[in-house]
Amino acid sequence: MAQTVVVVGAQWGDEGKGKVTNYLSEQADVVVRYQGGDNAGHTIKFNNVTHKLHLIPSGIFNTNVINVMGNGMVINPRSLVNEMRELQKRGYYCENLYISDRAHVILDYHQTLDGINEERLGEGQIGTTKKGIGPAYTDKAARIGIRMADFVSDDFYSALKNTLKLKNKELVSFGAKPIDVVKMYSEYMELADIIKPHVCDTITLLNDEIKKGKKVLFEGAQGALLDIDFGTYPYVTSSNSTSGGVTVGAGVGPKTIEEILGIYKAYATRVGSGAFPTEIKDNYISNYIREKGNEYGTTTKRPRRIGWFDAVAAKYSAMINGFTGMAVMLLDVLTGVDRIKICTSYYLDNQPYQTIPARIEDFEQCQPKYIELDGWTEDITNVKSFEELPENAKAYLQTLEELVGIPIVLFSVGPDRNQTIIQRKLFK
Ligand code: GDP
Ligand code: IMO
Ligand code: MG
Numbered sequence: 001m002a003q004t005v006v007v008v009g010a011q012w013g014d015e016g017k018g019k020v021t022n023y024l025s026e027q028a029d030v031v032v033r034y035q036g037g038d039n040a041g042h043t044i045k046f047n048n049v050t051h052k053l054h055l056i057p058s059g060i061f062n063t064n065v066i067n068v069m070g071n072g073m074v075i076n077p078r079s080l081v082n083e084m085r086e087l088q089k090r091g092y093y094c095e096n097l098y099i100s101d102r103a104h105v106i107l108d109y110h111q112t113l114d115g116i117n118e119e120r121l122g123e124g125q126i127g128t129t130k131k132g133i134g135p136a137y138t139d140k141a142a143r144i145g146i147r148m149a150d151f152v153s154d155d156f157y158s159a160l161k162n163t164l165k166l167k168n169k170e171l172v173s174f175g176a177k178p179i180d181v182v183k184m185y186s187e188y189m190e191l192a193d194i195i196k197p198h199v200c201d202t203i204t205l206l207n208d209e210i211k212k213g214k215k216v217l218f219e220g221a222q223g224a225l226l227d228i229d230f231g232t233y234p235y236v237t238s239s240n241s242t243s244g245g246v247t248v249g250a251g252v253g254p255k256t257i258e259e260i261l262g263i264y265k266a267y268a269t270r271v272g273s274g275a276f277p278t279e280i281k282d283n284y285i286s287n288y289i290r291e292k293g294n295e296y297g298t299t300t301k302r303p304r305r306i307g308w309f310d311a312v313a314a315k316y317s318a319m320i321n322g323f324t325g326m327a328v329m330l331l332d333v334l335t336g337v338d339r340i341k342i343c344t345s346y347y348l349d350n351q352p353y354q355t356i357p358a359r360i361e362d363f364e365q366c367q368p369k370y371i372e373l374d375g376w377t378e379d380i381t382n383v384k385s386f387e388e389l390p391e392n393a394k395a396y397l398q399t400l401e402e403l404v405g406i407p408i409v410l411f412s413v414g415p416d417r418n419q420t421i422i423q424r425k426l427f428k
Contacts, residue, residue, distance in 0.1 A: 001425060001426065001427060001428045002258035002259040002426055002427060002428065003210070003213065003214075003215055003216065003258060003427075003428060004210070004215070004216045004217075004218070004252075004256055004257055004258045004259070005024060005028075005215075005216075005217050005218070005258065005259040005260075005261060005426050005427060006217075006218040006220065006243050006246055006257055006259070006260045006261065007020050007021050007024065007217065007218065007219055007220055007261050007263060008220040008223075008224060008241070008242060008243050008260060008261070008262055008263065008321050008323075009220055009221070009222055009223030009224060009226075009241065009263050010223060010224055010262035010263055010264045010314060010317040010318070010321070010323070010326070011223045011224070011225055011264060011265060011268050011269070011270075011310075011313065011314070011317065012223045012225045012226055012268070012269065012270040012271070012276075013040075013221075013222045013223040013226055013270075013271070014041070014223075014265075014269055014271070014295075014297075014298065014304065015223060015263040015264055015265045015329055016263055016265065016327070016329035016330060016412060017042055017058075017219065017220060017221070017263050018042025018043050018044050018053060018058050018219075019042075019043065019044060019045070019329070019412065019415065019417070019420070020261070020263055020327055020329070020410070020412075020420075021042070021057070021058035021059070021217060021219040022044040022046070022058040022059070022061065022417065023417055023420050024217050024426065024427070025057075025058060025059035025061075025062055025065055025217055026062065027215060027426075027427040028059060028065060028215045028216065028217040028427065029064075029065065029066065029209065029214035029215045029216065030059075030065065030066045030067075030068060030206065030209050030214055030215070030216045030217070031057040031058060031059030031060075031065055031066070031067050031068070031216075031217045031218075031219055032057065032067075032068040032069075032070055032202075032206065032216060032217070032218045032219065032246075032250050033055070033056075033057045033068070033069050033070055033073055033218075033219050033221065034070040034072045034073070034218055034219075034220070034245055034246050034249030034250040035070075035072040035073060035220070035221060035222075035239035035240060035241055035245045035249045036073060036074070036133070036221035036222055036237065036239050036241065037054075037055065037073055037074040037075060037076060037079075037106055037131060037132075037133050037136070038054035038055050038075075038076050038079040038080075038083075038106075038129075038131050038299070039054075039128070039129040039131045039133045039221070039222070039237060039299060040053075040054055040055070040221035040222065040299065041053075041054055041297065041298025041299035042054070042058055042219075042221070042298070043298055043415065044058055044061070044417075045415045045416045045417065046061075046416065046417040046418075049090075050415075051087075051090070052298055053083065054079060054083060054298075054299060055069065055073075055075060055076075055079055055080050055083055056069070056080075056083050056084070056087065056094070056097060057069065057219050058219055059217065059219075060087060060092055060094060060096065060097065061092055063092075063095070063096055064096075065096060066096055066098060066205070066209065067096055067097050067098065068098050068099075068100070068202045068205070068206055068250070069097070069098070069099045069100060069103060069202070070100050070103065070202060070206075070249045070250040070251070071100040071101075071102035071103050071202065071203065071249060071250070071251060072103070072239065072240075072245060072248055072249020072250065073100070073103045073104075073249070074103070074104045074105070074106050074132075074133060074136040074137060074140070074239075075099065075103050075104070075105055075106060075148065076105075076106035076107075076111075076131065076132065077105060077106075077151065077188060077191040077192065077195055078191060079106075079131075080099075080191075080195060081191050081194050081195065084097075084194070094198070097198050098198060098200055098202050098205060099148055099195065099198045099199045099200070099202070100148060100199075100200075100201075100202040100203070100251075101147065101148050101149035101199050101200060101201055101202075102147055102148070102149065102203070103147065103148045104136055104137075104139070104140045104145045104146070104147055104148075105136075105145070105146045105147065105148060105150075105151045106131065106132045106133070106136045107132075107146065107160075107184075107188075108179065108184065109135075109164075109167045109170075109171060109179060110132030110133075110135040110136045110139070111130065111131060111132035111135075112132075112171060112176055113132070113135040113170070113171070113174075114128055114130050114131065114132045114133070114134055114135050115130055116174045116176065117134065117135070118130065120174075124273075125273060126234065126235055126236075126272060126273055126274075127235070127271070127272030127273040127274075128237075128272065129272075129297075129299050129300050130300075131299070133237060133238050133239075134237075134238045136238075137238035137239060138238070144163060144166065146159050146160070146163060148195075148199050149199065151188070151192055151195070151199075152192050152195060152196040152199050156185070156188070156189075156192065157181075157185050160181055160184065160185055160188075161181050164178075164179055164181050164184075167179070202250075202251070203250075203251030206250060206251065206252060207251070207252060210252065210256060215427050215428065218246045218250060218257075220241055220242075220243075220245070221241060222237045222239070222241040223241060223317075224241060224242050224262075224317040224320060224321055225313060225317065225356075226241055227239075227240055227241045227242045227245075227320075228240060229242075230242055230320045232274050232275060232356065232360060232363055233358075233360065234360065235272065235273050235274025235275070235360065236274075242320055242321050243257065243260045243321040243322060243323075244321075258324075259324050259325065259426050260321055260322050260323050260324050260325075261323065261324070261325050261326070261327055261409065261426065262317060262318055262321060262323035262325070262326045262327070262406065263326075263327045263329060264309075264314060264326055264327065264328055264329065264400070264404075265309075265328075265329050265330050266309065266328050266329065266330050266331045266333065266334050266396070266400075267289060267306065267307065267308060267309050267330070267333070267334065268306070268307040268308065268309055268310055268313075269293075269295055269304040269305060269306055269307070270304065270305045270307070271297050271300065271302050271304050271305065272302075274360070275360060275363045275364040275366070276305055276307055277307075277310065277313075277343065277346060277363070277366045277367070277368045278307035278308040278309070278310045278341075278343045278368050279305055279306070279307040280306050280307055280308065285306075285337060286306040286307075288336070288337070289306045289333055289334075289337070290303060290304065290306050292333045292336075293330050293333035308340070308341040308342060308343055308368075308370065309341075309342045309343070309400065310342075310343045310368070311342055311343055311344050311400070311403035311404060312343060312344070312345060312346055312353075312354060312355065312356070312368075313343075313356060314400075314403070314404045315354075315355075315403070315404055315405065316355050316356050318404055318405065318406050323406045324406070325406060325407055325408070325409035325410075325424065325426070326400075326401070326404060326406045326407070326408050326409065327408070327409060327410045327411065327412065328397060328400060328408055328410075328411040328412070329411070329412040330412065331380065331393065331396075331397070331411055331412065331413055332379075332380050332381050332412075332413045332414055332419075334375065334393075334396070335375075335376060335377065335378070335379065335380055335393075336375070336377055337375045338374075338375050339372045339373070339374065339375060340372065340373045340374075340375050340396060341370040341371070341372050341373075342370060342371050342372075342373065342399060342400070342403065343368035343369065343370055344369060344370070344371055344403060345368075345369040346366035346367060346368060346369070347366070347367040347368075347369060348362060348365055348366050348367075349365070352369070353366060371399075373392065373395060373396055373399060374392050374395075375392060376390040376391075376392040376393050378390045378393075380393060380413050381413050381414045381419060382413075382419075383413055383421065384421065385421060386411075386421065386423065397411060407423075407424070408423055409422070409423050409424040409426065410422045410423060410424075411423070
């Protein structure tokens with residue numbers, strides 16, 4: 001059993017990471033987000049209340065847990081303050097929230113540029129969440145980003161003034177309005193005052209907690225197939241959402257990581273553009289799954305594209321992340337589907353193909369080869385163990401486990417925290 005556990009989305013996001021993180025956070029001392037920003041939307045349900053988080057780690061509901069927003073994140077101060085206020089209204093005061101002074105800040109022009117970039121791409125648009133994620137990471141790599149430490153310091157005005165010299169030129173060249181530095185500064189100063197008490201050196205904080213033997217949970221956002229390096233480029237997000245992102249996004253050495261849990265949906269979904277070989281083009285099955293699984297984006301409310309479980313992509317994901325276990329979520333949504341398909345191989349140029357090709361043009365040509373399993377009709381939303389599942393549901397889980405080659409450590413039969421069946425304990 002482990003002291004550190006990473007939760008990673010194994011597909012194209014929205015696999016149920018928030019639910020798993022929140023569940024495991026009951027056993028953790030620290031919960032850490034290490035990449036992404038408010039493009040994420042993590043849903044958590046307990047005591048009949050549903051919470052949606054975009055930026056703040058899913059351990060925030062437990063006042064004993066230290067919640068860290070790591071240096072690898074890009075943080076929109078407006079979204080952050082809104083989310084804090086929303087939580088405060090519900091009785092969660094965020095006193096246990098620590099924000100890395102090295103995290104980059106998403107400002108209004110990043111969002112504007114995200115929209116402009118998408119428009120310029122026309123039919124080839126990525127289908128981003130338009131939260132400014134790509135432009136913020138672009139500035140980070142170009143070394144012109146503003147970080148939390150600057151944002152809450154007295155130097156913010158001069159940093160903003162310098163950056164706006166560049167950004168206004170860019171905005172005007174695309175036909176957008178330039179930004180007035182004084183107006184922008186005064187709006188952001190109010191937000192900086194609220195955020196400042198939470199900003200600190202989270203790297204030292206986190207490593208000290210680990211040295212003390214505290215249990216740490218790392219909460220991934222997005223999914224492995226949206227990773228900037230390993231995903232279906234260019235239809236990806238702009239950060240490393242895979243487990244490797246933990247080390248650079250939180251400031252811990254690679255050997256710190258003990259368990260890596262891959263979160264899989266029992267089927268597959270994708271929001272935004274990009275190839276999706278097992279997609280079920282609009283028919284009664286995809287509509288059934290979308291409605292039953294409430295497959296609409298948590299952040300953008302877009303209907304999610306629905307597909308069969310893709311074991312080729314799932315295995316690739318397990319490989320690049322080094323998963324030590326898998327979680328299978330939303331199994332209940334498949335109840336009532338007569339015959340369930342699983343993709344076991346692709347065909348590319350009439351040859352079997354067992355991984356995700358680098359070129360998106362090749363991935364678009366991959367044809368899935370399926371096996372079919374009989375479904376089940378029994379309600380499984382109240383089962384408490386693997387043994388209570390109908391035989392066909394058991395066979396489905398066993399097939400996923402064999403195909404992906406990773407043991408199932410938990411599965412989930414409903415959105416509520418208590419609809420979680422644990423097969424193996426992760427934390428010490
Ligand atoms: P995340 O981004 O990975 O945290 O996932 P989202 O919250 O965006 O999407 C997952 C959705 O599935 C949310 O609406 C959850 O409440 C819901 N959910 C999670 N696990 C289950 C489950 O086992 N069954 C059902 N029916 N819904 C689930
Ligand atoms: P969670 O954490 C699903 C997708 C967008 C788009 C692509 C790039 O809830 O699983 P971006 O705004 O990041 O530049 O968009 O990535 N995307 C997600 N899809 N779940 C998410 O987060 C996502 N975050 C980004 O739809 O295709
Ligand atoms: Mg989500």
